[in-house]
Amino acid sequence: MxxxxxxxxxxxxxxxxxxxxxxxxxxxxxxxxxxxxxxxxxxxxxxxxxxxxxxxxxxxxxxxxxxxxxxxxxxxxxxxxxxxxxxxxxxxxxxxxxxxxxxxxxxxxxxxxxxxxxxxxxxxxxxxxxxxxxxxxxxxxxxxxxxxxxxxxxxxTRDEGWNFLQLGRLLERADMTSRFLDIWSQSTSQDAAEESLKWGAVLRACGAHAGYRKAYGGEITIEKVVDLLLFSNEFPRSIRHCLRRADEVLHDISGTPTGGYSNQCEKLTGALLARLSFSGPTEVMAKGLHDYIDDLQKQLNSSSQAVFESFVLLPSEVGRHFTRHNRPESMSDWQREQQQQQQQ
Amino acid sequence: MLLKDYKPNKLFDELMDESGKVRPYYKTIVDRLSSLSHDELKTKIRSLELLFLKQGITFTVYGDEKGTERVFPFDPFPRVIPAPEWETIEAGLVQRITALNLFLYDVYHEQRIIKDGIIPKEVVYSAAHFRPEFMGVSIPKDAYIHICGTDLIRDIDGRYLVLEDNGRCPSGVSYVLENRAAMKRVFPHLFGGGVRSVDTYPADLLATLRHIAPRENPNPNIVLLTPGVHNSAYFEHSFLARQMSIEIVEGRDLIALDGFVYMRTTRGLRQVDVIYRRIDDDFLDPQVFRKDSCLGVPGLVDAVRRGNVALANAIGTGVADDKVTYAYVPEMIRYYLCQEPILDQVPTYLAWRDSDKKYILDNLPQLVVKAANESGGYGMLIGPASTKEQIEEFRQKIIATPRNYIAQPVVNFSQHPTLVESGIEGRHVDLRPFVLWGDTVKVLPGGLTRVALKRGSLVVNSSQGGGSKDTWVFAT
Incomplete structure (x- = not known):
């Protein structure tokens, strides 16, 4: 607690x-x-x-x-x-x-x-x-x-605080990897050299160059990049890997056995993980990379909103609109002034 | 030789007597410090300040858009208080907090001291921090001020005088602990043994807080309520919470339901028993005090009234550290304790008494004028150091609201050798010891010595260019 x-x-x-x-x-x-x-x-x-x-x-x-x-x-x-x-x-x-x-x-x-x-x-x-x-x-x-x-x-110490730190990092990493994949998702070119350059850059941005070569050899193609960065169970910046660990962390927080759920956040994250675990690049390319990622990002957002609702809000407050509350700049001047006034 | 040009400057000098001889209890320190050159000292201090900055041991400067954080300047020349001197201070502080707590209980209950004509009713009722809402409310152990940070200065004869009693939310104790840690790390060779430790303060504070738990709960949930990260003392709040292993909470972490206070956790609500609050009364509860407070907890005061949660310090202690009330503390000590005050205090003229007001207005250029309810060196006029315009401005303020102002003669308080750009020179110092009122009364040996780093300046507040030094009380 x-x-x-x-x-x-x-x-x-x-x-x-x-x-x-x-x-x-x-x-x-x-x-x-x-x-x-x-x-x-x-x-x-x-x-x-x-x-x-x-x-x-x-x-x-x-x-x-x-x-x-x-x-x-x-x-x-x-x-x-x-x-x-x-x-x-x-x-x-x-x-x-x-x-x-x-x-x-x-x-x-x-x-x-x-x-x-x-x-x-x-x-x-x-x-x-x-x-x-x-x-x-x-x-x-x-x-x-x-x-x-x-x-x-x-x-x-591996307590609840540790778990929340992990959760933040993992959800952000999954989100950012999806954004890297999205950069050129709508501008695929016929020029193989250009494609290789672009997707090579995505791999390097994710620190995945070596991991890719090891798994797939030298030639860089969009399908294989998607396979690694979306679906790999082993590569630490892949979205599936991040979600799997986030799922573990969430179950560690709640004490619920994996495979089930006891709060909204576990439910959404688990469902998303299952989806990634049972599909692959073929489905992605069929739907279109950009649309697939768009969808994925919406679900990641829901997961992250659910963290807030499950652990920060009281049940009676869920559903109220909260803005990006923890930004220092979102505090107004009078609030800051009140904080400063207390002094002896 | 580090001290070859050092002069006592016709003030009380902590280091030297009038003839320029080093006082015996400073001899060891002077010998050991002399082994360092001025440059070596400065380098050590610079690396220490960098360390403070890296560790975020900082306070926030106000009136600055970005809320700049600064290191509280640290002076390496420790102030020494010999054992017999400290015994007197300690006894005087214990006497004073005892009288103040009896006074607070009295004004919020029978008001015998008013009925017996010792303190005029107007003084109490016109104090900005008097809380008539708390008349007749009983609070745990009848204790009001649990943590007190009394400011002391020494006059030209070396007499310790009480300058003010900070009985609301005094700050600064974290610097006492951090300064000691810094001295041990950077100047271990200065310690000759016999310096009394300050390390037990957090444990003593925790015991003090536990002592007031409602219904004598042996295992109370204690929290520290901070205004938030933008407060200048936030570092201290966080430091103390960590040292005591209690939660540091903001108003929005707490919720009052049916007369109980809870904190919001990831597993739902958990009841809170004792709140060490570092927020002024005014901001505690928007349902009772300032409606626009975003720092407080609606319903908190109701929970306090019902005895379901205890506050340290209690609500309404500000009536005791009001600067007009201050003038009556010696009378309080005589009235409640039948004792003579052990510590003297600065003579005080009250503008609301007509005879005093005339004297004040006639002598403004020679006096220090203070707003009755301000602290932190704000709302103050130092006559001899002010322009005609500033003096006129205060004259008008005093005429408009005499109750809000008091005046005192300028006390040229003591100086202490201090490291400055050009070497070591005398600078004015004060002393803020910390007193804890729990099962027993404990006084932290020493306290915070603040030093005015500007030559000749009498203002030691951190917000206005003050620094601090480690304070050593010798065991014998």
């Missing part, structure tokens, strides 16, 4: 770090790809970013903030623009705020790492690094996220 708000903070803290890591992976690969002539074909750099922004659900806010984007704007928007609540730096700041709210529940080492990451990306040195050596900047974020994961693994 733990405070609902604490569970919520822990869940979001790890989600936000995982999201920051995945976005860093995505931008890093993208900037690399943009160095290759073939990536662009006859298009502009801006055309390259459009599907990336679409897949990460950032296109609308990007367009409103940058009606006439210039080179570098898209990467900046995803990386460091604080007006973008989902930018890498925004995610890190939110993760750190969430960590601050639960710092009596996480280990000193976990706190120190997340605090250091936040200090880095918000410091003038960090911004300089992003300017002069963007690849090094993204590497730092990726390795800090993985370090945080490792520290958590090595220092945190």
């Amino acid at each position: 733990m405070l609902s708000r604490v569970a919520d903070h822990q869940y979001w803290m790890s989600r936000q770090i995982e999201r920051a890591e995945n976005l860093a992976r995505l931008v890093r690969i993208s900037e690399e790809m943009l160095l290759d002539d073939e990536t662009l074909g006859r298009g502009s750099a801006q055309e390259y970013w459009t599907p990336v922004l679409q897949a990460t659900a950032m296109e609308e806010s990007f367009k409103s903030l940058y009606p006439q984007p210039r080179q570098g704007d898209a990467a900046r928007f995803i990386t460091s623009d604080l007006r973008n609540a989902d930018s890498i730096i925004s995610c890190i700041r939110q993760a750190r705020e969430n960590a601050r709210s639960v710092r009596d529940k996480i280990s000193e080492e976990m706190w120190t790492e997340i605090n250091a990451l936040n200090m880095l990306v918000t410091s003038p040195e960090g911004i300089d690094l992003l300017e002069v050596a963007p690849q090094a900047f993204y590497e730092k974020i990726i390795s800090s996220s993985m370090l945080f994961d490792g520290i958590t693994e090595a220092t945190l």
